[in-house]
Each structure stands twice: as structure tokens, then as C-alpha cells.
Amino acid sequence: xxxxxxxxxxxxxxxxxxxxxxxxxxxxxxxxxxxxxxxxxxxxxxxxxxxxxxxxxxxxxxxxxxxxxxxxxxxxxxxxxxxxxxxxxxxxxxxxxxxxxxxxxxxxxxxxxxxxxxxxxxxxxxxxxxxxxxxxxxxxxxxxxxxxxxxxxxxxxxxxxxxxxxxxxxxxxxxxxxxxxxxxxxxxxxxxxxxxxxxxxxxxxxxxxxxxxxxxxxxxxxxxxxxxxxxxxxxxxxxxxxxxxxxxxxxxxxxxxxxxxxxxxxxxxxxxxxxxxxxxxxxxxxxxxxxxxxx
Amino acid sequence: xxxxxxxxxxxxxxxxxxxxxxxxxxxxxxxxxxxxxxxxxxxxxxxxxxxxxxxxxxxxxxxxxxxxxxxxxxxxxxxxxxxxxxxxxxxxxxxxxxxxxxxxxxxxxxxxxxxxxxxxxxxxxxxxxxxxxxxxxxxxxxxxxxxxxxxxxxxxxxxxxxxxxxxxxxxxxxxxxxxxxxxxxxxxxxxxxxxxxxxxxxxxxxxxxxxxxxxxxxxxxxxxxxxxxxxxxxxxxxxxxxxxxxxxxxxxxxxxxxxxxxxxxxxxxxxxxxxxxxxxxxxxxxxxxxxxxxxxxxxxxxxxxxxxxxxxxxxxxxxxxxxxxxxx
Numbered sequence: 001x002x003x004x005x006x007x008x009x010x011x012x013x014x015x016x017x018x019x020x021x022x023x024x025x026x027x028x029x030x031x032x033x034x035x036x037x038x039x040x041x042x043x044x045x046x047x048x049x050x051x052x053x054x055x056x057x058x059x060x061x062x063x064x065x066x067x068x069x070x071x072x073x074x075x076x077x078x079x080x081x082x083x084x085x086x087x088x089x090x091x092x093x094x095x096x097x098x099x100x101x102x103x104x105x106x107x108x109x110x111x112x113x114x115x116x117x118x119x120x121x122x123x124x125x126x127x128x129x130x131x132x133x134x135x136x137x138x139x140x141x142x143x144x145x146x147x148x149x150x151x152x153x154x155x156x157x158x159x160x161x162x163x164x165x166x167x168x169x170x171x172x173x174x175x176x177x178x179x180x181x182x183x184x185x186x187x188x189x190x191x192x193x194x195x196x197x198x199x200x201x202x203x204x205x206x207x208x209x210x211x212x213x214x215x216x217x218x219x220x221x222x223x224x225x226x227x228x229x230x231x232x233x234x235x236x237x238x239x240x241x242x243x244x245x246x247x248x249x250x251x252x253x254x255x256x257x258x259x260x261x262x263x264x265x266x267x268x269x270x271x272x273x274x275x276x277x278x279x280x281x282x283x284x285x286x287x288x289x290x291x292x293x294x295x
Numbered sequence: 296x297x298x299x300x301x302x303x304x305x306x307x308x309x310x311x312x313x314x315x316x317x318x319x320x321x322x323x324x325x326x327x328x329x330x331x332x333x334x335x336x337x338x339x340x341x342x343x344x345x346x347x348x349x350x351x352x353x354x355x356x357x358x359x360x361x362x363x364x365x366x367x368x369x370x371x372x373x374x375x376x377x378x379x380x381x382x383x384x385x386x387x388x389x390x391x392x393x394x395x396x397x398x399x400x401x402x403x404x405x406x407x408x409x410x411x412x413x414x415x416x417x418x419x420x421x422x423x424x425x426x427x428x429x430x431x432x433x434x435x436x437x438x439x440x441x442x443x444x445x446x447x448x449x450x451x452x453x454x455x456x457x458x459x460x461x462x463x464x465x466x467x468x469x470x471x472x473x474x475x476x477x478x479x480x481x482x483x484x485x486x487x488x489x490x491x492x493x494x495x496x497x498x499x500x501x502x503x504x505x506x507x508x509x510x511x512x513x514x515x516x517x518x519x520x521x522x523x524x525x526x527x528x529x530x531x532x533x534x535x536x537x538x539x540x541x542x543x544x545x546x547x548x549x550x551x552x553x554x555x556x557x558x559x560x561x562x563x564x565x566x567x568x569x570x571x572x573x574x575x576x577x578x579x580x581x582x583x584x585x586x587x588x589x590x591x592x593x594x595x596x597x598x599x600x601x602x603x604x605x606x607x608x609x610x611x612x613x614x615x616x617x618x619x620x621x622x623x
Contacts, residue, residue, distance in 0.1 A: 142367040146374025176367035
């Protein structure tokens, strides 16, 4: 297993473009997220591998670079906030929270066991570092709107990040929040769509198509940015530039083009892995492929 | 962005005659702002119906207009509460309780966030607007959500007392109110204790327990019955959850007959809550639950509906008389 991160605080970089060392570090942390996800789902015997794998670089860029956080201080009042509409990817977040000393690393080993605070979805009442509970799809962007608006009323400086799935765009409440965020000029609100193209029953485009995503968000008044969701340099540069513009009025929506199951060849080509369980030989193959990913 | 209301808007409000009872909502929140509380008020395109326009006028930076997006309003209020604010959000009880049930359960109640959910125009008070606007299920829904406290004030003064008591209360609260035209039950403001019933009098023949809008007619009915010689107790069960078990058990011991009155389906509301207490104690008490009898209410002006469903003074008196005479 890769080693825990070395950073003490994140956020507030001077240069928009990450250095080669920073890129290498962020790739390493995405790899760590994937490997830990395999390990934890082994404990639960079933879980959402591919939903984490599509978002691993996004998690890494957020938690290890873009977001203002303090190691070991999950309740730091001025931290940037993050919440996930696609709550079923929580299994990939927990190792990162442990890595940042927000939760005890020993907790990871009890993932989903009776009485564990760590379940399939993030729970703010049980897990330090989770800023908002999720599980029911479609609420998170609204909650993010509330946080961003409250920050303005309270005179707080933090940014609010909300990750949503592309299938989640089928929920009507997302578009209520889209209207609200733009109308209220919530420029410190940054949404990220993990556009991996799949939901539980199959392809998003086949089930209820959500394209054209970019034009929809633009029409709703959001600043839109399309990025390769596995290119940590591109993601980090974009997030740094969005944070650098502290006077922006329009909320931003990042459409991150991702691959469901990224990093494990047989998952990338088989969308049926939305919810699954790896037997030991498949798990070994997955680990080997992830470890072979370029740093 | 929220802008101060224009003069024209203010006139519009005046023309639409928001009643003093609903001004109480704004007045209570204005008091909290003056006390330095980090409160924010929000509504879903109903500031003239619930009287929050008055609050909006005075504190435009503490007012959030959500437009017609109730679910977004509830989740956003939860987000605001998660970073240190105390949101009070108000819309028609039918839309709040039924449309936003899941947002209330998951985003507010589960995490015990200090959001105050104000469902107004509850019960059948929207009269001719029809079934879509009648809320006769909200108490049952809200009562079944863990961590959520449910209060139905009887009049404007009690509403202000409830909001004052709610401010430092550690749980989320659903506050069920009417349309601001409730007759006065309490002439003065007085400290409200959440979870504590207000026992107006004890009786040995029958105890009437009412909540919210039915407190006034039921109290009047109890007085009429007392004047006619019956020993009738009366309890204002403003807090439906957590319900005051002691008050119910005391009433049961005194009278052995209880009549609950509510502007709600008899299933799952106040009557259901009282039944749960009585049955859990195994007491030999005759309980009659009076309200809307598991049907969709008719379309009519509210006063006509209250008469039709025997939820006015005369109706409650008639219902109680049948119990006292052993005919019901």
C-alpha cells in the first residue's frame, strides 16, 4: 500500500499549474484511494468500486490540493466544504479522511461492520470530515447552495464544492438548485459532475439522456468548464484558477469527463460493475493494474 | 439576490391583507434578529401568504426567496444550518410535509440540524383551494420522523411563544400553523415549554384534548358543556411530539373518557398519539378521535368545512355530548 500523504494544509497555492512533484503526488493519492477502496469493499463483500474509480483523481485534487483544510482538524470553521450527491462513492473518501487525520485509521478496518460509523454512504453525524450526509440522490447541490449562501450572510470566506453524478441530473431538485445558485450569484459554489456515463440500470444516455450538459448549465447561468476527470494536472489547474477568482458572481460547474471503473481494465469495459464484489483472483488483478498506473 | 420590497410590493401585501395572526411569524423572527441570533427566514413564493414579507421588508439580507422550489428550500436550509445558521422556512403545510418528506427526513431530521419548518395554512384552512392544498396528513408524516419535534400553536401569541422557545431547542421542529385568522385563545404571551401540555381545567366526565386550530372551538365547547353542568376537562396539546404522557395519563385517571380534536385525519395525528400512550399503559379508557375520518376533505369556504366536519364549537360540543350521553 502507498504511504499516507505528507501535506499539513491544502489550498492557497501560488501557481495555477501544479509542479511535476505535485502532479506525481496527486496521482499517487488517487491510486491510494482506489487501492483502499478495493480493500474496504473486501470487508463489506459488496460495494461501488467503479463510482469511486471514476472520481479518484477528482477526490485527490480536491482533498490534497484545492480545498482549504487543516490536517487533524475536520471541524475547522473556515475549511472549504465538500459534499457528494453521489454518496455511494463514500468508500473512496474514508481512506482520504483517515489520511488527513480526520478519522482514526483503525476505523477503516471496521468498514460497514455492526456499529461502524463508516457505511456505503457518507454520514455527517458519525464521520468527522463529512460536511453533509448524502444517500438520497439529488439533494446535495441544494445543500451546497445553502452553505454558500450562509457563508456570504455570515461573512465567511470558504468555498463549497459539490460533486454530483451524471445520472443524478435526472433528479428535478438538481435543477431547482441550478436556478437558485445562479439567481443568488453564488460564485463560491463549485459543482463537479462526474460524467462517467453510467448509472445503476445502464448507460445514462440510454435511460434518460442528460445531454447537452454544458449548454444546460450555461443556460441556467453557470460558468461551465469541461475537463478530463482523470488528468490531475488539468483538474488541479482548473480548481486553483476557480478559487483564485474570489469575486466571481456565477457559480461554476465542472463537467469532468471520466471513465467508470477507471484503472481496472475489465471494469472500464463492463458497466455492470456499478455495484459488485471482486473474488480474490479478480481483486489481485485489479490491484496489479492500479499499482501499474503511471505516477 | 434579495432586494428590499418595493413600495408597490408593500401595497400589494396590504391589499392582500395578511392577517395579524401571520404577522406574528415575522414579529417573532424580528425579535430573534434583534437579539443577535444567526437566523434566516425563507419561503417558496408565499411571503404574502405567511406574512414573511414584513420580515423581508425589515431584514432583506436575512430573507431568502426560494421561488417555487420547496425541496430545494428544505435541503438548502439544512445546508445553511450545517454551517451555523438557524433557518426558519415556511410554506403551505401540504407542500412542505408531503412534497419534502424525504428532504426533511434525511437532510434536516437525521442530522438534527436546527431548521424550523413552518407549515402554514394547515388542515382544511385553505377551504375552496381544494384537496391539493389541504394538509390532513402532515402530523402523521412529521410525527413518524425521528428527531423531529412537532408543535401546533393555537393562536398568534402562542406562535410567538413557540418560536421563542424553539430558538435554543436542540432538535429540528415542524411548526404547524393556520392562516393567521385564528381566534385568540391566549390574551398574553407566556413562556412556552416544548413537550408540556397546557391543562386548562380537569374534569371527571370527559377530557377534551385539542391541538392547533381546534383548540379555540374545542375550548369553547368544553366551556359550554361545563355551563350545562358536565365536568369536562380541557387540554391544549400544542406539542404533538414529544407528547405529554403525564398530562394524558392524568386526564385518563380523572375522567376515563377522552375526546381528541384535530384538523387532520384521525389516523396518525393527535388522536393516534394519544391512543399510543393510552394503549401502552393498558388503561381502561374510552377514547374518541375526532377529525377528518380518513377521507379527502370537500371543497368549500373554511367555515363551511368546519361546520360540515363538526370541527367548529357547535360540532365539537355535539360530538362531546354524544359521548357524555353514552351515544358515541
